[in-house]
Amino acid sequence: MALNHVAEQNSGKSGQNRQIFTFFVEDMMFGLDVKNVLMLGQEVNEIQRLPIEERGFCGVVKFQGAVVPVLDYAHRLGIPSGIDVKTKLLNILSEREKDHIEWVSALELSLKNHVAFTKSTDPDECAFGQWYNKFNTRDETLKELMEEFKEPHTRIHALAEELIALRDNGKEAEALERLIHERATTLRRLLVLFSRARDQIQSGMRQVLLFVTLDGKTPRYALLIDEINDVMNYSSSDFQSSRTGALGLFRKIEDVIEGIFTRENTPDCLFFDINKMTDNEEELKKVS
Numbered sequence: 001m002a003l004n005h006v007a008e009q010n011s012g013k014s015g016q017n018r019q020i021f022t023f024f025v026e027d028m029m030f031g032l033d034v035k036n037v038l039m040l041g042q043e044v045n046e047i048q049r050l051p052i053e054e055r056g057f058c059g060v061v062k063f064q065g066a067v068v069p070v071l072d073y074a075h076r077l078g079i080p081s082g083i084d085v086k087t088k089l090l091n092i093l094s095e096r097e098k099d100h101i102e103w104v105s106a107l108e109l110s111l112k113n114h115v116a117f118t119k120s121t122d123p124d125e126c127a128f129g130q131w132y133n134k135f136n137t138r139d140e141t142l143k144e145l146m147e148e149f150k151e152p153h154t155r156i157h158a159l160a161e162e163l164i165a166l167r168d169n170g171k172e173a174e175a176l177e178r179l180i181h182e183r184a185t186t187l188r189r190l191l192v193l194f195s196r197a198r199d200q201i202q203s204g205m206r207q208v209l210l211f212v213t214l215d216g217k218t219p220r221y222a223l224l225i226d227e228i229n230d231v232m233n234y235s236s237s238d239f240q241s242s243r244t245g246a247l248g249l250f251r252k253i254e255d256v257i258e259g260i261f262t263r264e265n266t267p268d269c270l271f272f273d274i275n276k277m278t279d280n281e282e283e284l285k286k287v288s
Contacts, residue, residue, distance in 0.1 A: 026226075044207050100190055214274070
């Protein structure tokens, strides 16, 4: 299903201001001139795969009967897409969930068999704790969910010393009874949080097609992107070209972006020319 035609609504300029259509690839904000935005579409499932080996090339879609090449924007640049990052995050959460199920089982074994408990008792030192303390996200719902992990995660790790002390003082039955209770409450709460966090991440694993144009009427190609941001207004003084200044020292930067729009209290916007997404005209002709 197509969304509103962005270019028709926002292609005007005011003085030296430029209107830039922006989107995110994880924490990096990218933009292109709004006049080059033809349409947004949600027909990702309609992409037809073709046996062409080209970095970031996904296949083709139909636009008003015409065949349009589709490029995965992040993969074209050689960086992980939002889908890649979220998939990795899902795997991390599943592994860390499994760690804590095994942690409780190991504590039970230690209490019953009077063997040494060798797993971490410090919540900041386990694999999840080390990852958790560095994790950050722009997803406010996920951020709030992750904050709920702190109390039950700290509580779980505190059990080891408490219950082993009970066992060593001849109160093994009490220690095991406490463990049963904590497994049904604190561990269960952790597992619910892991599940809710994964659900939240999966809810954001949607991509859209950004049809770009040179003439405002026909699509040049479509970009597969993860997270639409907004149309932002920048002045010419906000722009630093990749051909001049410090950026001009690195030629490969110019191969990827035209320059950077910077403005206080907003992320830097990496501005690209739609012609730089393709190596040459012959590549487009191969699929269209």
